[in-house]
Amino acid sequence: MRFVNVAVGQLGPIARNDTRTQAVARLSGLMRQARSNGCDLIVYPELALTTFFPRWYIEDQSEIDGFFEREMPGPETQALFDLARELGIGFYLGYGELSIEDGVLHRYNSSILVDKSGAIVAKYRKVHLPGHAEHEPWREFQHLEKRYFEPGNRFGVVEAFGGLMGMAICNDRRWSETYRVMGLQGVEMVLIGYNTPVHNPPAPEHDDLSLFHNELVMQAGAYQNGTWVVGVAKAGIEEGVDQIGGSCIIAPSGEVVAACTTKGDEIALARCDLDLCNSYKRTTFNFDIHRQPRAYRMIVERKGKNLMADGTPVGSGE
Ligand code: CDV
DSSP states (O other), rough: EEEEEEEEEEOOOTTTTOHHHHHHHHHHHHHHHHHHHHEEEOOOOTTTTTGGGGSOOOOOHHEEEEEEETTSOOTTTTHHHHHHHOOOOOOEEEEEEEETTTTHHHHHHHEEEEEETTTTEEEEESSSSSSSOOTTTSSSOOHHHHHHHOOOOOOEEEEETEEEEEEEGGGGOOOHHHHHHHHTOSSEEEEEEEEEEEEETOOOGGGGHHHHHHHHHHHHHHHHHEHHHEEEEBOEEEETEEEOOOOOEEOSSSSSEEEEOOOSEEEEEEEEEEGGGGHHTTTOHHHHHHOOGGGTTTHHHBBSBBHHHHOTTTTTTO
16 A cells, blocks of 8 residues: 545635735645645645636736746745645645746746655646637636646656656646546546636536536546546635635545535545555556557547647648
8 A cells, every 4th residue: 555645725715916925824824734634745726826817818918927936936935845844745836837948938837746855846837728818808707828828738747755646737637638648657646726717608508517527527537547636726706706616536436535615725635545546557447458549549630620730620631
């Protein structure tokens, strides 16, 4: 048995004017609770240091950049790393990443995995950016992730906490490819932070199903890949927008083994045996024996029904 004691570190709303220092104080409070309950790892939501700013069309680039971190740890987040090292607990943290690569500025919706010594052991950049790139005033609120972020381009796994850990962010959890690419690398625990409004402006008929869909996709991802999945919300009414809670820990069987019950700052805990993945990975979902990649070529060749992966129309190259 290889146990990892995991805490969901769900947050309630963060207001637009709240400071990083206020957010870090809340995250630290949850971290202390998690450690005093014997946890090795606490998982925080997507964009856990600020309000979910893509809900606004903002023209002033310096205001937008105010929601991003230029360094990690930075002056306000160092305290969280120091506390993790002092307590001996790791964490997953979602944040807006502003980085300069080869002299070019990039903005990503990112997460990091930090070990018990306070060292960053992995970084992930959100691949599936939902929403839209232009201002759409008809919406009750905006979802401008396609405007403010560039997409990441890989799902990796890393050896940490005695197992193989992977990361994803919010909308990624709805895509089977997310889990499968990590499943093919033997992932044993997938950590996912999210901000999910109850109301989906382009499809209000889905609103009543938003919590159901949250569990559906994470339970399927866990079972079909024989992995633990930890999903963590920033929940509650944030700047007038109601966001789902539903933070939970899912076993490789697909069963929910721990869950939050509020939409505020709350921890939920589970003692996760990574060896519970084995029977799924060795039998029903033994990929090396049972997968048929030749039948799946379209998965990487096509973007959808009409477009090839490179964006040209299906059939145009024949
Ligand atoms: N932050 C997100 O990625 N939210 C999306 C909403 C827009 C549907 C989600 O998949 O939950």
